[in-house]
Amino acid sequence: MEKVRxxxxxxxxxxxxxxxxxxxxxxxxxxxxxxxGPRLPGEELLAAFAAACGASEETTRALLAARARILTGPEPQAQVGYPCEIAEQAAEQAEERRARDTAVRHWIRAEDEPDEYDRQLREEEEAEYRRMAAWVDSLTNDELELEQARSTAAAGRDLRAELAAYIPR
Incomplete structure (x- = not known):
């Protein structure tokens, strides 16, 4: 309509x-x-609009045909071949789209790839684990039991449980 106008x-x-x-x-x-507006204009309005703009019959028919195409939606594509061939073609088309999208959207990180903040947190946790494991390993059994008794009495801490909690991460 804007082009006709x-x-x-x-x-x-x-x-x-x-x-x-x-x-x-x-x-x-x-x-x-x-x-x-968001609504599709009616046929009478389109025909009157084209007439008011001094459009030709061909242009008026083109406007009305475009409206009809919008209302009916795209034509279904004919499925030729066996079902397995059709599925294979669809899979190939999807793979081609995926490859094009990947080439274009290189700035989007993969879902399983952690972002910078997550990587930093993980590195800090690993460093804390290594520091705590080295400290616990450096203690003798008597020192470990003494430290365990102090930690439990002072704050209810269990050093072995804390160290074990780091392992699953």
């Missing part, structure tokens, strides 16, 4: 609505909704 030297909505060719079928608000 532009071809008519861009008349205002007021001029289109007042046009004798519109025969009172057009209003400024109806034209505005047809041009900018």
């Amino acid at each position: 532009a071809a008519a030297d861009g008349p205002s909505l007021r001029q289109l609505a007042a046009s004798p060719a519109a025969a009172g079928l057009l209003s400024r608000s109806a034209l505005h909704k047809a041009l900018k």
Whole structure:
């Protein structure tokens, strides 16, 4: 519709609505909704719009045909071949789309790849685990039991349990 209006030297909505060719079928608000709104204009409005713009019969038919195509949706593609061939073709097309998307969207990280913040947290946890394991390993059994008794009495801590909690991570 915008192209038809532009071809008519861009008349205002007021001029289109007042046009004798519109025969009172057009209003400024109806034209505005047809041009900018979310709803598809009716056939009468399209025909009156084309007439008000001085469009040819061919252009009017093209506008009405475009409206009909929008209403009916895309034509279903004919499925030729055996079902396994059709599935194979669909899989190949999906793989080609995936390859194109991957090439274009290189900035999107993979789902299993941690971001910088997660990597930093993981490295800090691993460093803390190594520090704690080295400290516990450096203690003799007597020192470990003494430290265990102090930790349990002071804060209810269990060093062996804390060290074991780091292992699954």
